[in-house]
Amino acid sequence: METGSPDDTGTAGATEAAAPREAAGPSGPARREPVWTGLPPGLLRMRRLLLVVWLGLLAVAAGLLPALFLEPVWAALAFLPLALLGWGWVMLERNWRSWRYAERADDLLISRGVLWREETVVPYGRMQLVEVTSGPVERHFGLASVQLHTAAAATDATIPGLDPAEAERLRDRLTELGEARSAGL
Amino acid sequence: MSGPGSEEGTTGGGTTGHAPGATGPADRARTPDGHAPNGAPRQPGRTTSGTPDHAPEPAGPAADSAPGTSGTDRAVERRLHPVTPLRRAWAPVAVLVGWAVHDPDQAQRQLTRLTTTHLLIGLAVLIPAAALYGFLTWWFTHYAVTDTELRIRTGLLFRRTAHIRLERIQAIDVTQPLLARVAGVAKLKLDVIGTGKKDELAFLGADEARALRAELLARAAGFAPETAHEVGEAPARQLLRVPPGVLAVSLLLTGATWGTLLAAVVVPTLLWLATHNLWTVLATALPLVGAAGASSAGRFVGEYDWTVAESPDGLRIDHGLLDRAHETVPPGRVQTVRIVEPLLWRRRRWVRVELDVAGSSNSVLLPVAPREIAESVVARVLPGVTVPTELSRPPRRAARCRPLWWRGHGLAVTDAVFAARHGLLRRSLALVPHAKVQSVRLTQGPWRRALRLADVHVDTGANKTVAARLRDAGEAAELLRSQAERSRTGRRDAPPDRWMA
Structure with missing residues (x-):
């Protein structure tokens, strides 16, 4: 039972996102890099749509209202939300690309963040409960998120925007592994 | 029925003069004081394998014909110490005081209108009401120790039962606030992840609390339920006792002590110079003085006679000058x-x-x-x-x-x-x-x-x-x-x- 030995899972929609980050990767003895799985594009699509809807509304409001009540020149204010939209469009993709997770033999890895990077390792044995949640908007886009809870509240291990089938598979697998390796406090 | 006083006779007689150390593992000895660790009557259906103190058992069933003993795995429910209602009785008075403090003008006006008869009538209503409230909360609070858990059943209108799993115990505290020490009672609190303040047993008789702690620890440690309440307190070996002098010096060398004291002196003085308003000064000075007191004298009193001991049941920490606290961390x-x-x-x-x-x-x-x-x-x-x-x-x-x-x-x-x-x-x-x-x-x-x-x-x-x-x-x-x-x-x-x- 060697850690770091990747499992046969995690192929669905795998983006080959930036392999080993640090140069110090292969220094561990006989340690293979984990197989990372990215998020399906549905999440990006949903977030972008929400961005377009909200900022589009804002742009229309910013374009129309000042122009009606003040000079027409003020319609130029609409460019502000539009610029924000363009920036957000790119940012959302960068953020989405940065999310990835890996199921290893004994623990789950979650890596995320572009500027503020965070990488979390949760040993399966420490899992207290696994939660699959899906809000109305998420459901419409066929998405679900999986959240892991350990006894430590600081553990923030959430994988958003998964395919419901994948989320359920992950939940079942995590629960099964958690039971097999249960360790408690 | 299950008040602590009534069983003292039945179990006290049963456990005197038993041979120590017959049931527990070698490194645990029973308490030599002969006190029954469990105040509950023995259950007739239980089998205790060949222990010497099993001998008086046949006399048991006659004495403990309490209703709780019918089933074999049904735990005996017990009540808290009869002194508890007194503590609860303060609640209505506290509400009244809280109202008076919250709205002093209104309270003053009402007070001036009061005559002696009013006062007497008020007291005549309030005191029985408080007594009744205290009595009812006490009457409807029960606890029971089963093989795997401690059950606390409370509530008159809103029933609430807490089941605390014994193997998940993180720590057990027996605390005795000053008044409780005078009354000879103690509070027992189990630390389990997620329990609230409600899940403490306040108050139990001081000896009963210690015995219950010993029993809970014995059960949590994995002793057979039949023998758990005979194992008694695990022997403790003192590791360290903090001398009061060292504690005092250490507090004098703490920045927080001096910081709060300094703030308590400087801030009100400056405020007085700036505003010449007595109320403002008092309003800021009182909390500051309180904080200064808590961080110096309060800490000294709380950490006085700090003793750390080691026992098979884990770490024991005892401390306090006025309020004594005894903590056990398995x-x-x-x-x-x-x-x-x-x-x-x-x-x-x-x-x-x-x-x-x-x-x-x-x-x-x-x-x-x-x-x-x-x-x-x-x-x-x-x-x-x-x-x-x-x-x-x-x-x-x-x-x-x-x-x-x-x-x-x-x-x-x-x-x-x-x-x-x-x-x-x-x-x-x-x-x-x-x-x-x-x-x-x-x-x-x-x-x-x-x-x-x-x-x-x-x-x-x-x-x-x-x-x-x-x-x-x-x-x-x-x-x-x-x-x-x-x-x-x-x-x-x-x-x-x-x-x-």
């Missing part, structure tokens, strides 16, 4: 230990040791102790752990991230613990056994990334996070992987929840 429950070294204590090589137990609010293990002794106590608390002396500092470039203070950070990872230090003036070294690590995180902001630095956080079950900050990025990534591996394998050698089983 083996393997400590999640984090912190060794804090304030600046002014360093010359005397004194340290303060704090510990985190999941679900518990107690955090001090030793208020003050010489470093060597503190380290030996830590080695007892976390078996197989030696406090690392050599810590590796962050790389020099970390100075650009956190000037000066980067030198305070340090990290050492041994086979048993993850140890991280922080603080420059007030150094604090946190130790987390690998087996207690719940998750490991690596974080890196933009500035840290530019400097090729990263932080590694280790989360424990006591909702505390220990962080090794400003490590080299490559080292941190390697640490993240290896720490996850260590925390996983470290669990294998950890003692079981039922430590005697």
Whole structure:
């Protein structure tokens, strides 16, 4: 039972996102890099749509209202939300690309963040409960998120925007592994 | 029926003169005082395998024909100490006082209108009402110890039953506030993750509380339920007692003491000079003086006669001058230990040791102790752990991230613990056994990334996070992987929840 030995899972929609980050990767003895799985594009699509809807509304409001009540020149204010939209469009993709997770033999890895990077390792044995949640908007886009809870509240291990089938598979697998390796406090 | 007084005769007679040590493992001896650890009557259906004190058992069934003894696995419900209603009776009075304080003008006006007859009528209504309330809450509160759990049943209108699993006990506290000491009663509190303040037994007779603690610990340790209430208190061996003089000096050498005192003197004076308004000055001075008192005299009184002892049931901590507290932390429950070294204590090589137990609010293990002794106590608390002396500092470039203070950070990872230090003036070294690590995180902001630095956080079950900050990025990534591996394998050698089983 060697850690770091990747499992046969995690192929669905795998983006080959930036392999080993640090140069110090292969220094561990006989340690293979984990197989990372990215998020399906549905999440990006949903977030972008929400961005377009909200900022589009804002742009229309910013374009129309000042122009009606003040000079027409003020319609130029609409460019502000539009610029924000363009920036957000790119940012959302960068953020989405940065999310990835890996199921290893004994623990789950979650890596995320572009500027503020965070990488979390949760040993399966420490899992207290696994939660699959899906809000109305998420459901419409066929998405679900999986959240892991350990006894430590600081553990923030959430994988958003998964395919419901994948989320359920992950939940079942995590629960099964958690039971097999249960360790408690 | 199940008041503590009525059973004293039945069980007291049953346990006097038994041969000690017949049932428990060799390292546990019974209390020699002959006190029945369990106040409940014996259940006739139980089989106790051939113990000498089984002899008076046939006399039992005649005496304990209480209704609770019908089923074999049905636990006997008991009530709290009869003194409890007095404590509850204060609630309506407190409400009244609270109203008076909250709205003084209104209260004053009402008071002037009162005549003696009004007052007498009021008292005649209030006191019985308070007494009734106190009596009812007491009457409807029951507790029972079963093989696996402690049940607390409360509530007159809204029923509430708490089932506390014994093998999940993180700590047991018996506390005696000053008035409770006078009345000879004590509060018993079980720390289990997620329990609220409601799940404490207040009040029990002082002896009964100790006996119940012994029984709960024996059951939690994995003794057979039949023998659990005969095992008695595990013998304790004193590790350390803090002399009052040392405690006083240590408080005098604490910055917080002087800081609050200074604030209590300076701030009201300045305010007086600025405003000449007595009420403003009083309103600020009183809380400040209170804080100053709490941080100096309050701490002295609370930490007076601090005794740490070791027993097979875990660590025992007793302290307090007026309010006595007796805490028991079973083996393997400590999640984090912190060794804090304030600046002014360093010359005397004194340290303060704090510990985190999941679900518990107690955090001090030793208020003050010489470093060597503190380290030996830590080695007892976390078996197989030696406090690392050599810590590796962050790389020099970390100075650009956190000037000066980067030198305070340090990290050492041994086979048993993850140890991280922080603080420059007030150094604090946190130790987390690998087996207690719940998750490991690596974080890196933009500035840290530019400097090729990263932080590694280790989360424990006591909702505390220990962080090794400003490590080299490559080292941190390697640490993240290896720490996850260590925390996983470290669990294998950890003692079981039922430590005697």
